[in-house]
Amino acid sequence: MPRRIVIGIRGVGHRVIDSIWRLGYASRFFLLTLLKSGTSLRRFGLVIRELYFTGVLSLIIILVSGLFVGMVLGLQGYETLQKYGAESAVGTLVALSLVRELGPVVAALLFASRAGSAITAEIGLMKATEQLAAMEMMAVDPIARVVAPRFWAGVISMPFLAALFSTIGVFGGYLVAVVVIGVDEGSFWSQMQNAVDFRYDIVNGIIKTCVFGVAVTAIAVFEGYDASPTAEGVSGATTRTVVTSSLAILGLDFVLTSFMFRGMS
Amino acid sequence: MQRTVMDLWVGLFVIVGIGALLFLALKVGNMGTYSAAQSYMLIGNFENIGGLKVRAPVKSAGVVVGRVTDIRLNTETFDAAVTMSIDSRYQFPKDTFASILTAGLLGEQYIGLAAGGDETSLKEGDKIMKTNSAIVLEDLIGRFLFNKAAEGDKD
Numbered sequence: 001m002p003r004r005i006v007i008g009i010r011g012v013g014h015r016v017i018d019s020i021w022r023l024g025y026a027s028r029f030f031l032l033t034l035l036k037s038g039t040s041l042r043r044f045g046l047v048i049r050e051l052y053f054t055g056v057l058s059l060i061i062i063l064v065s066g067l068f069v070g071m072v073l074g075l076q077g078y079e080t081l082q083k084y085g086a087e088s089a090v091g092t093l094v095a096l097s098l099v100r101e102l103g104p105v106v107a108a109l110l111f112a113s114r115a116g117s118a119i120t121a122e123i124g125l126m127k128a129t130e131q132l133a134a135m136e137m138m139a140v141d142p143i144a145r146v147v148a149p150r151f152w153a154g155v156i157s158m159p160f161l162a163a164l165f166s167t168i169g170v171f172g173g174y175l176v177a178v179v180v181i182g183v184d185e186g187s188f189w190s191q192m193q194n195a196v197d198f199r200y201d202i203v204n205g206i207i208k209t210c211v212f213g214v215a216v217t218a219i220a221v222f223e224g225y226d227a228s229p230t231a232e233g234v235s236g237a238t239t240r241t242v243v244t245s246s247l248a249i250l251g252l253d254f255v256l257t258s259f260m261f262r263g264m265s
Numbered sequence: 266m267q268r269t270v271m272d273l274w275v276g277l278f279v280i281v282g283i284g285a286l287l288f289l290a291l292k293v294g295n296m297g298t299y300s301a302a303q304s305y306m307l308i309g310n311f312e313n314i315g316g317l318k319v320r321a322p323v324k325s326a327g328v329v330v331g332r333v334t335d336i337r338l339n340t341e342t343f344d345a346a347v348t349m350s351i352d353s354r355y356q357f358p359k360d361t362f363a364s365i366l367t368a369g370l371l372g373e374q375y376i377g378l379a380a381g382g383d384e385t386s387l388k389e390g391d392k393i394m395k396t397n398s399a400i401v402l403e404d405l406i407g408r409f410l411f412n413k414a415a416e417g418d419k420d
Contacts, residue, residue: 051278052271099289189292198294202293
């Protein structure tokens, strides 16, 4: 009996040490990516190629879901606000919830599953087919040539994608509230402008998206680089990317929100 | 995919993204209507500020002329010291009256400035002498009940 307890405790310890080791490995990998990103910034063509794949090709899903999220917010907001005779505040509701929370978070979640998983699968497969090893043989650093451009492309495209998500969402809310339901257009926009502060709401939202962009792409490139070089390993790494980065986005969002919007007075 | 086509798409993506940020800043946010670049500070002491919050608007004749930037308790007089930043396009006379008002029945509270007739105008850091506290509903009801009771005694 005591032997089984010892084995159990040993299992817990093994897992904790393993996860701490992995965290340290990931942080060192992240630092190494930053240190070696000089090449990718000098040869900016590499980043532009990745911007096309992570940014431009994510546009469709971001725009369509932004539009529908905005339209649903408009409908539901109107439904509740009209009970209090405050239906012209629906613009405020749509804009504030998009700019502060939904824009950064939902855009980052979509970005993680659309672009993050693709990055992991690509790098993982490069490793499985020994392309990364071949690069090292030719004295080309795979971190500088493969990892850093993907990282920077993700970090650059994330704020733009989230801004587009919020913009198209506000437009969707406008479409439902003003065009379909018939809320007064003037008060829709003026109440929105009165309530949304540039420094307090929009800049904080942009800071959030930048943090999410770094977190998602750092996790994606690390999981790809760390994947075991088999078909199973690549699929496992892709799943881990989506799960870990989704959890990281939601956790970071709570931390950032509690620092940024701690009540006003 | 050819390099030039890719460049074109990425360029379009970045330009549309910057456009979206500008739209958010100017059309959705208040950057187009109010800039904090040129403003001056005024201080008003209120007996009771009710539910006034930092960033609440300061209005004169219904026009937003500034924002509340800071609220703290003055521990010497035990009233609330409210700091507001006013757009420097708008100058107010020395005997301006500041009162805390409510937009609608349930709306947010804001500071209303009613200009007086003095010739000199308020400058950076000046104190507004005439202030009117927020109307607290409980006080109002209490006073009403007290008056009713006093009337009842007379009869």
